[in-house]
Amino acid sequence: MGDDELLRRTAELAADYLRSLPERPVKTGMDVAELRRELVGQLPQRGEDPRKVIEHLADVGGRAAVAMAGPRYFGFVIGGAQPAALAADWLTSTWDQNAGLYVAGPAASVVEEAVGQWLLDLFGLPLDCGFGLVTGCQMAHFTCLAAARTAVLERAGWDVISDGLFGAPEIAVVVGEEAHSTVLSALQYLGLGRRRIHLVDTDEQGRITLEALDAVLERIPEGQPLIVNLQAGNVNTGSFDPLRAALERVQRRDGAWVHVDGAFGLWATASPELRHLLDGVELADSWATDAHKWLNVPYDSGVAIVRDSDVHQRTMSPPHAAYLEYGQERDEVAWVPEFSRRARGFPAYAALRTLGRDGVADLVGRCCSLAARMAGQLAGADGVQILNDVVLNQVLVRFTPEDGSDPDEFTREVVHRVQEDGTLWLSGTTWHGMAAMRISVSNWSTTEADADRSVEAILRCAQ
Known part of the structure; x- marks a missing residue:
């Protein structure tokens, strides 16, 4: 089988899976x-037929795959890849560009430049911010907080x-009790510690x-040097910190830096009906979000944004190497932690162009409407409690059994039954000491019929 035939066969297998x-x-x-x-087995002594290898992978990988890209996956705030973004991702692998330097991937560099400008405009942030496309929000936090560390120590x-x-002034880092674990991991990686x-x-x-923020700031x-992390979109409830009021309090401190974890919540700025939730977010110093969540592009695609582009670039730029060709154009290695890196701007570029501003707003708004729809239907059933105000795309559900047994054990059992049923997938969580079911609606292809079918399956499993 020739290379062209192998690629055509692979495309057929991929299309079969998507259907x-x-x-x-x-x-x-x-x-x-x-x-x-x-x-798993012994590495073959002689190479195998490529078609057989790919067909075996497609068979086993397809049967083993969680249908994460499908319309009834509601776990972990994960979106499925839009068709145009997936197609662009195929081209990305075909072109096989190392997007660290402009000279190695000119189109990759310019496309990421376009994506950055479009996102800054979409989020209502200053257009002269620094930005970089990274693997996900974990590395976006790392990038932004590294810039913060540079700035407050300077x-x-x-x-x-x-x-x-070694010998540096001590940095005070302030985070909310509900801060996402990736923020703490970034602090760990940066030598700022988690404890x-x-x-x-x-x-x-x-x-x-x-009141609690004021009390903490008074002790510093x-x-x-001061870094404060705020949250736009709690991973369990979808709630938002009081951004404007908190930012104004912190910024009374000379030289303080405020970072915003907007992993999925920052996308609410694209919706006219939801952007009030982020009032004041533009006043921060850095922001982290994911494109593989609500923009629905393939993994991996995180976004790091820093108001002070000079600090951002100086923090990330590697030492000069004589054999490398640095130019006047945008070298991505100056904005992100990776040198050899995937040209991850192409899928985001295709997604943004095919959706447009209105399409992004519709995608975000529709997911939030479906979350409210599911919460409303579940709340009407006996023994079901919605634990959060459904302000975004997150729903927390708790179940009380008729026999008076432990609601925590019963809720966990219902989550397990739903996962095994296979109609949909969602996760369990612990919220303020209580077991809960967690529903995250983030997929471009989810319909009202999918939401209703999923609610029916949840209630069937609970009964």
Whole structure:
């Protein structure tokens, strides 16, 4: 089989899988023992026929795949790839560009430049911000908080880029009790630690309270380098910190830096009906979000945005290497932690062009409407409680059994039954000490029929 025939056959197999998504069970159809029997063995001495290898992978991988890209996957705030974004991702692999330097991937560099400008405009952020496309929000936090570390220490007279943290002034880091774990991981990677943070109390929806923020700030001496993390979209409830009021309080401190975790919530700025939730977000110093969540592009695609583009670039730029060709055009390595990197701007570019401003707004608004629809239907059933105000695309559900047994155990059992049923997939969580079912509506292809079918399956499993 020639190369062209192999690629055509692969495209057929991919299309077959995509056609199966609306009706296939969402859970994986294979356990780990079966997967190991199929995929793990001795490395062959002689190479195998490429067609047989690909067809075997398509068969086993397809049967084992969780239908994460399908319309009834409601776990972990994960969106499915739009067709245009997926097609662009195929081209990305075909072109096989190392997008670290302009000279190695000119179109990749210019496309990422376009994507950055479109996103800044869509989010209502200053158009001269620095930005970079990274693997996900984990590395977006790392990039933004690295820039924050540079800036607050420079204001204290310390060059962390050249001299590191040995002997540096101590940085106070403030985060809410409900901060996402990736923020804490980024602090860990940056040498700022996870235990040394100042925690701010949150309310029943997971939002920091201004009184608690004031109390924490009062304990931090004036003049100490300060980084504060705020949240736009709680991963359980979808709630937003009081951004404007919190930012105004922090920015009374000379030289403080405010970072916003907007992994999925930042996309609400695209919706005229929802952008009030982010009032004041443009006042922050850095922002992190994901395109593989609500823009629905293939993994991996995170976005790091920094108001001070000079600090951003100086923080990320590697030392000069004589054999590399740096130019006057945009070298992505100056904005992100990776040097050798995928040209991940092409899928985001295709998604934004095919959706347009109105399409992004519709996608976000439709997902939120479907979340409210599911919450409303579930709330009308006996023994079902909605734990959060459904302000975005997140729904927290708790179940009380008729026999008076433990609601925590019963809720976890219902989550397990739903996962095994296969009609949809969602996850469990613990919210303020209570077991809960967590529904995240983030997929471009989810319809009202999918939402209604999923609610029916949840209630059937609960009964």
